[in-house]
Amino acid sequence: MSKINIAIDGPAGAGKSTIAKKIAKALEIIYVDTGAMYRAFGLYCIRNQIALDEKSLIDILDDIHIGIRFENGEQQVILNNEVVNAFIRDEAVGKMASKVSAFKQVRLKLVNLQQKLAEKKSVVMDGRDIGTYVLPHADLKIYLTASVDVRAKRRFDQLQRKGIHQEYEAIKEDITKRDYRDMNRAFAPLKKADGAVEIDTSVLTIDEVVDKILQLIKTL
Known part of the structure; x- marks a missing residue:
């Protein structure tokens, strides 16, 4: 297969990461x-108690070095020379990520890295603005969605499996707020990209969604 870029966008809990990983594995x-x-x-902002205002975030841009490397096919996220995979899945970190991502200068810093990765290699990239902004010329654009209730239940079950108790209604409220921030930020908001194929994952299994996307790739 020649170089291919696949963009997968959608709100929190739509299944982007799980599905993107399976697509990447299937395509190697x-x-x-x-x-x-x-x-x-x-x-970084949590550890260093950074205020969430534009000036404070711009002031620390040069202090933050985020990189990606791949070991045995797994993505390792590097923050200032530290592998932070074990720390970034915390719920508080997820909420902070949603807040800082609304700032244009933060997005520009990370988008540059993302685009450089896609220029060199075939990638499946998931996020909120991949098809619209990061990879507007992707070979295939997918927009995954699901109802708020379904996405909240998925997150609730995920936390339960980890032994973390959080009220379902609180999770649903947090997802609703995150959707609003993502869809209404001034710069590169979450929306379905032109030409993207929308797939509602509410009543589909992960494998059913993966099969749908792989069939679309075969038509490219």
Whole structure:
């Protein structure tokens, strides 16, 4: 297969990361989790108690170095020379990532890295603005969605499996707020890209969604 770029967008809990990983594995190409980069940025802000205003964030841009490397096919997220995969999946980090990603200068810093990765290699990249802004000329654009109730239940079940108790209604409220921030930010908001294929994952299994996308890739 010649070089291919696949963009997968959608709101929190739509299944982007799980599905993108499976697509990348099936095609034997690289999976790039852009959300992990924003989580690394958010982790830095939490650790260093950075105020969430434009000036404070611009002031620290040169202090934050986020990189990606791949070991045995797995993405390793590097924050200032530290592998932070074990720390960025915390719920508080996810909330912070959603907040900092609304700032244009933060997005520009990370988008540059994402685009350089896609220029060199075949990738499946998932996020909120991949098809619209990061990879507007992607060979295939997918927009995954699901109802708020379904996405909240998925997150609730995921936390339960980890032994973390959080009220379902609180999770649903957090997802609703995150959707609003993502869809209404001034720069590169979450929306379905022109030419994107929309897939509602509410009543589909992961494998059914993966099969749908692989069939679309065969038509390219």
